[in-house]
Each structure stands twice: as structure tokens, then as C-alpha cells.
Amino acid sequence: MPDTTNLYLFIVAALLLLIVPGPNMAIVSSHAVAHGWRAGLAAALGITLADVLMTIMVSAGLGALVMSWAPAFDLLRWAGAGYLMWLAWQALKAPSTDTQSQATQASMRKIFAQSTLNSLLNPKALLFFMVFLPQFVTVGTSSVTSQLMFLGLLLALIALIFHALLGFCAGQLHMRLREGMISKRLGAYSFAAVMTVLAARLLLLNRPL
Structure with missing residues (x-):
């Protein structure tokens, strides 16, 4: 276990990093707005x-081994971008049903799996764990x-x-949208837009030196 000083610094750094908007925050929020707080929690768990899994890879030295292969970074980001675009397309082509039906269709298990795969296909996430x-x-x-x-x-x-609390708060917006009778497709359009932006972000990433 690291010494107390390093541990305190780690916790503070982790909290500061989490409050900066990023892909994980967008994933949790978009699921919660589209399908409610349970979907946000499922995304957080994923x-x-x-x-x-990335912690295990870094601890075992597998992360460095994967990234030592030159095409690995590009393969991961292209696969991740393609997967995000597929999710956006799935959201847009879903039948126009009421919000409650959408929540039923988007099973928590499916959202959990999607969120897990999305994180694993982001090469910057693995690099972050390897560097952070x-x-x-604490040596010795x-x-x-x-x-x-x-x-x-x-x-x-x-x-x-952090993400569970974020999902709960974003889920309140889902309730307001439903009670306010705002467009039934707003949640799906918002989710598709977020996935498209994240895909573009991945495609524009430069390879690490």
C-alpha cells in the first residue's frame, strides 16, 4: 500500500480528474437522460x-505489452469509433415509442455491456492507467x-x-422530460449525438509518441 501522503494526493487527483467533463461522464449522462437513473447506474457499473480490467492489465504489465505493438493504438481507436457510431445508428433507427417503452427495451444488462466495451476500446483510457x-x-x-x-x-x-451520483442527477432530467411531455425521441437523439461526438473525438486522437 502507498504511504499516507501519496494516498491522499492520489484521492485528490482522482476527484479533480473526475469532475472534468470526459467520455465516461458523457456516457453515463446520456444513458440516464434517455432511459432513467437505473440506466445511468448500469453505465457506471460497466x-x-x-x-x-485495465488495472489488472497495467499491474500485470499487459498494458505496456499491448501498446508496444505499433498498430494497437490505431486499431483500438478505430474499433471504438466504429462501435460508437453503431450505437448512435441503433438509437436513431429505434421505433418511436414512449419513454417508458424505451427504458424497457434498453435492458440494464445491455447498457452495462455497452459501457464496458466502450471504455475498453478507448486507447487513451488504457494509456491513462499506465501513466497515472x-x-x-511508494518504492520500498x-x-x-x-x-x-x-x-x-x-x-x-x-x-x-461519482458516476452513480451523476447518473441519478441526470435521471432527474429524464423524469422532467417525461412529465413535461417533451418529444419522445429527444432522449434517443441526444444519445446518438453524444455517441457521434465521442466517435469523432476518438478518430481525431493522435497516436502517442
Whole structure:
């Protein structure tokens, strides 16, 4: 386990990073606005699973091994962008039903899986774990691997709490839209727009040096 000073710095840094708008925040918010707070929670749990898997990869040295293969970064970002565009298309071509029916159709298990895969297909997420976690490792106190695992799991837990709260708040907007009888397709259009923007963001990423 890292020393107390490093641990406090890690928690503060993690919180500061989480409040900066990013892809995960957009994923959770868009699902919650489209389908309610349960969908936001499912997305938050999916992102958490991806965080745990990336922590294991970094701790075992697999992350560096993957990124050592030159085309890996480009393959991941193109696959991720393609997947996001597919999600946008699925949202747009869905039948125009009321909001409650949409919530039923978008099963929590499906949203959970989509959010997990979306995070895993973002090469910047893996690079972030590879660069961020080692900064807070305390040399000489315990094994580097165990410290990386501890820090990664702690980050995943903090992110889960933050994203769950975000999903709940965004879910309130879903309720207001439904009660206000605003366009039944607004949630789907908003979700498709977010997915398209995230796909464009991935495509415009430069390869790491």
C-alpha cells in the first residue's frame, strides 16, 4: 500500500480528474437522460468493470505489452469509433415509442455491456492507467504490483460513486422530460449525438509518441 501522503494526493487527483467533463461522464449522462437513473447506474457499473480490467492489465504489465505493438493504438481507436457510431445508428433507427417503452427495451444488462466495451476500446483510457497509477507508487514499502492493484481498484471505486451520483442527477432530467411531455425521441437523439461526438473525438486522437 502507498504511504499516507501519496494516498491522499492520489484521492485528490482522482476527484479533480473526475469532475472534468470526459467520455465516461458523457456516457453515463446520456444513458440516464434517455432511459432513467437505473440506466445511468448500469453505465457506471460497466465503466467500473472496464477500470478494474485495465488495472489488472497495467499491474500485470499487459498494458505496456499491448501498446508496444505499433498498430494497437490505431486499431483500438478505430474499433471504438466504429462501435460508437453503431450505437448512435441503433438509437436513431429505434421505433418511436414512449419513454417508458424505451427504458424497457434498453435492458440494464445491455447498457452495462455497452459501457464496458466502450471504455475498453478507448486507447487513451488504457494509456491513462499506465501513466497515472505509477506516479503514486511508494518504492520500498510493498510490491509495485500490489500497489498498482490497490490504487487502480480505489480509483474504480471513487469513479463508481461519482458516476452513480451523476447518473441519478441526470435521471432527474429524464423524469422532467417525461412529465413535461417533451418529444419522445429527444432522449434517443441526444444519445446518438453524444455517441457521434465521442466517435469523432476518438478518430481525431493522435497516436502517442
